[in-house]
Amino acid sequence: MPVNTHAAEPRRPPFNAEAARRFRENLGMTPAHVAYGIWAAFGIQISPATVASWEWGEAAPTEAELTALAGALWCAPGDLLGAPGTLREYRLAHGLSPDGLALAIGMDQTAYERLEAGGTWRGNDRQAAALARTLQLPLPALLRFTGRAEKLTELLTSAVTTRWQAYVRPVGKLTTLPKEEIQDVLQELHADYQAAMTATLNWGGGDGTEESGQAGHAFVDGILGEFWKRVGR
Known part of the structure; x- marks a missing residue:
């Protein structure tokens, strides 16, 4: 459950409430034990009700509280977080x-x-x-x-819309992936892009130019995610 905080409040990490409850129960502790452990080891005073509210997903700990909670539960802070994104x-x-x-x-x-x-x-x-x-x-x-995803997107877009062979080296320099792997993926993406463009040109009446352009834009818009998917990242 998302937790709304006011602008003046500390930013709160993406908290895994279920993991916190599981760690506590595995240690045979109550929320009161956890609250005491946080105060004794870290000097942060919170109530057992607050610990319970974290576990119910009604609230989330601040960064300092998360570190203290992990210490009280004998786990790493990362064990109490959802999948990191930022x-x-x-x-x-x-x-x-x-x-x-x-x-x-x-x-x-x-x-x-x-x-x-x-x-x-x-x-x-x-x-x-x-x-x-x-x-x-x-x-x-x-x-x-590190700000290189945009550059990679530009390279991939050029690779599928022109000659993919010319972009093997630049993509390899940026990603440090094996040359053979990059060659295979760029060739596949180029073929799929061309197939999508050709298919839309054959839809219905007219020359299909507009539909082809839309299909091309849609393919390119998802090119970075498709690249990572195909290289298994």
Whole structure:
């Protein structure tokens, strides 16, 4: 259940309420035990009712509360999160603070915080590799966070609409995927795009130009997701 918060409240991570309840029950603890453990180890005072509301999905812990809850339940913060989607969520899943992650990847903390807030990636290849390694990022997420997903989309669009062979090397340089794999996928995408265009030209009466254009736009709009699907990412 989504949790609405006011602008002045701390941002809340995507919380897995069912996982929190399961961890507590497996430890034979009550919400009161959890609340006490959070206060004793982290100095954060919350009520057993608050713990229960988290487990019911009626509310969600803040970042600090999530870390404390994970400590009380003897698990990692990532065990209490849903599937991460944003850079911040990946960081939280690994129990890292902004300054800790910035230090790990060799980036200024302010620059990292701007990135996490939706800013443009200003790091180098070494920092990108460190980010991927530290957060165990899947390749699609790494390219998205480092601002290279748009470039990949442009390359894929050109590959399916012109000569795909010319884009094997640029796509490989951007993704570091094996050349043979890229060749196979680009050839498949190119063939499917051309087939979609040809099929719509044969629909009904007229020359089908308008329908063909719509089909082409629809194919290209989903090209990045289709690429990742076909390379198994």
